[in-house]
Amino acid sequence: MIKVSGLTKDYGARRALDKLSFDAQQGEIVGFLGPNGAGKTTTMRILTGYMPPTDGTAIVAGYDVVEESIEVRKRVGYLPETVPLYTDMAVFDYLKFMGELRHIPNVDDRVDEVLEMVGLLERADGYIGNLSKGMRQRVGLAQALLHRPEVLILDEPTIGLDPGQVVEVRELIREIGKERTVLLSTHILNEAQNICDRVLIINKGKIITEDTTENLQARLIGGERVMLRVRGESDELAATLKQIKGVQSVEIQEEGAVEFSFASGKDMRPEVAKQVIKAGYDLLELRPVGMSLEEIFLELTGADNKK
Amino acid sequence: MRNIWTIAKREYDNYFNSTLAYVVAFAVLFMLGIYFALIMYVTSQQAFMGGGGAAPESTPLNWLFVFLMIFLSPALTMRLISDEARMGTLELMLTAPIRDFELVAGKWLGSLLFVLSLALLTLVYPLILNNYVTPGIDWMVVLSSYIGLVLVCSALLALGTGISAIFSNQFVAFFATLGLFFFLWFMVSLPAGYLQEGGNVLNYLSISTHFSQSMNTGTIGLGDIVYYLSLTALGLFAGTSAVEIRRWR
Numbered sequence: 001m002i003k004v005s006g007l008t009k010d011y012g013a014r015r016a017l018d019k020l021s022f023d024a025q026q027g028e029i030v031g032f033l034g035p036n037g038a039g040k041t042t043t044m045r046i047l048t049g050y051m052p053p054t055d056g057t058a059i060v061a062g063y064d065v066v067e068e069s070i071e072v073r074k075r076v077g078y079l080p081e082t083v084p085l086y087t088d089m090a091v092f093d094y095l096k097f098m099g100e101l102r103h104i105p106n107v108d109d110r111v112d113e114v115l116e117m118v119g120l121l122e123r124a125d126g127y128i129g130n131l132s133k134g135m136r137q138r139v140g141l142a143q144a145l146l147h148r149p150e151v152l153i154l155d156e157p158t159i160g161l162d163p164g165q166v167v168e169v170r171e172l173i174r175e176i177g178k179e180r181t182v183l184l185s186t187h188i189l190n191e192a193q194n195i196c197d198r199v200l201i202i203n204k205g206k207i208i209t210e211d212t213t214e215n216l217q218a219r220l221i222g223g224e225r226v227m228l229r230v231r232g233e234s235d236e237l238a239a240t241l242k243q244i245k246g247v248q249s250v251e252i253q254e255e256g257a258v259e260f261s262f263a264s265g266k267d268m269r270p271e272v273a274k275q276v277i278k279a280g281y282d283l284l285e286l287r288p289v290g291m292s293l294e295e296i297f298l299e300l301t302g303a304d305n306k307k
Numbered sequence: 308m309r310n311i312w313t314i315a316k317r318e319y320d321n322y323f324n325s326t327l328a329y330v331v332a333f334a335v336l337f338m339l340g341i342y343f344a345l346i347m348y349v350t351s352q353q354a355f356m357g358g359g360g361a362a363p364e365s366t367p368l369n370w371l372f373v374f375l376m377i378f379l380s381p382a383l384t385m386r387l388i389s390d391e392a393r394m395g396t397l398e399l400m401l402t403a404p405i406r407d408f409e410l411v412a413g414k415w416l417g418s419l420l421f422v423l424s425l426a427l428l429t430l431v432y433p434l435i436l437n438n439y440v441t442p443g444i445d446w447m448v449v450l451s452s453y454i455g456l457v458l459v460c461s462a463l464l465a466l467g468t469g470i471s472a473i474f475s476n477q478f479v480a481f482f483a484t485l486g487l488f489f490f491l492w493f494m495v496s497l498p499a500g501y502l503q504e505g506g507n508v509l510n511y512l513s514i515s516t517h518f519s520q521s522m523n524t525g526t527i528g529l530g531d532i533v534y535y536l537s538l539t540a541l542g543l544f545a546g547t548s549a550v551e552i553r554r555w556r
Contacts, residue, residue: 050402050554051554051555052554070404070405070406071404073402073403074404078402080399080402082395084396084397084398086396088324088325097313097317098399101313101314101403102404103309
């Protein structure tokens with residue numbers, strides 16, 4: 001559904017995108033993860049036909065974004081990062097206007113339908129200017145969904161929403177992602193982990209890595225990681241653990257808490273528990289911790305480790 | 308065409324939400340009303356004194372309408388595209404399945420429809436006048452005058468829309484448009500009187516001569532129509548190019 005190859009974009013002397021290549025299939029939710037200025041928005045703007053690339057090609061829904069821009073735009077729903085809306089229009093009128101530009105038949109009914117989907121039906125007659133940020137975000141989402149697009153491109157779709165709405169919007173995206181292609185950008189790692197089938201990590205205009213969320217974790221850890229909490233001194237506990245064969249990379253987290261890892265397939269937890277109790281500690285907690293995307297991300301982008 | 312109409316309709320409706328548009332409408336109708344009252348008053352005074360002055364005409368009102376548009380139409384067009392660029396909503400328009408030309412033409416048409424609504428209201432003046440003048444006013448002159456008015460406004464609003472696409476600040480767009488209209492109305496033909504030859508070319512370029520000296524007196528020349536339609540096309544073309552350039556930045 002989306003096929004990008006060698007996409008390059010220069011803003012004057014600054015290279016925003018550097019030979020970016022990736023693709024996304026139908027029924028797939030792909031997350032675009034990267035720090036600010038990584039090139040997420042630029043990529044999305046090229047894919048939606050807003051701006052042409054300096055070099056490279058992008059095929060969206062079977063059409064070239066430069067040569068057949070209008071055809072691409074007919075098939076793409078786009079929620080820009082800043083959620084631009086006509087604040088002096090009523091919600092319903094705005095969506096109807098956008099629907100008319102897209103030649104949607106029975107546009108009134110369809111507008112009611114999407115308003116129901118995003119939970120804004122009772123605010124249909126209110127002015128967009130009077131809506132909260134979260135509601136505007138949902139109006140923007142409604143606009144992107146209006147024409148049942150084959151490809152949905154969402155730039156930071158949950159930013160500014162309260163936690164309850166975040167859950168709702170993620171649910172909605174997951175639902176849409178079952179049949180359509182969704183490309184969303186985020187810098188909330190937890191979000192990418194939660195809704196995306198696949199994550200592209202991008203930094204300085206280049207894709208650093210591309211994989212499913214599960215694979216990414218496994219690939220980076222190369223084993224399993226466990227958190228151990230006891231009543232007592234961390235330093236001594238760490239020393240005790242280091243003596244157990246098979247335990248690797250012991251790290252003190254806080255007073256009485258230590259993280260360690262072991263090669264996957266060889267569960268060290270029973271052995272560790274035995275040894276810890278034998279050493280006279282009160283065992284409080286022993287649980288596996290996955291490496292968070294945040295850590296993966298920091299490691300891949302080469303940013304300073306937070307610890 | 309359908310997209311142009313959709314955008315024009317929204318823009319037209321939008322004027323009725325904007326204070327500025329009401330101010331423009333008020334200014335035009337108020338001035339015209341006073342001017343009309345003056346014409347009626349002076350004519351009746353002359354008739355009362357027994358002087359056989361010429362029968363009053365409605366065409367000076369259309370001249371005033373057009374003259375006011377030089378100052379007021381920049382206020383109607385200044386925010387058309389510049390404000391969308393500032394608000395970021397241009398991104399919505401440029402990712403909707405419409406051509407850049409359709410966007411610009413729709414904006415222009417919306418503003419033209421608003422001005423035409425005002426012009427429609429001014430039709431009451433020739434209608435009233437017709438009742439007081441025997442054997443009635445010359446409707447062909449009125450028709451020619453209104454065709455001229457539509458053409459002038461079309462050209463002014465297209466140029467204004469084009470300039471609005473160039474700037475992201477509506478006030479800069481306003482003054483740039485006003486400056487251009489001043490130049491085209493007052494200045495461009497100014498040196499014509501001092502030149503041995505070639506003055507005709509400068510006169511042809513002036514936005515006022517085609518209206519004041521020909522269409523508003525009942526003669527429509529092909530040159531006049533071509534002039535205004537060319538300016539309209541130029542404005543829309545400039546606007547479309549400016550939007551396309553924005554995509555590349």
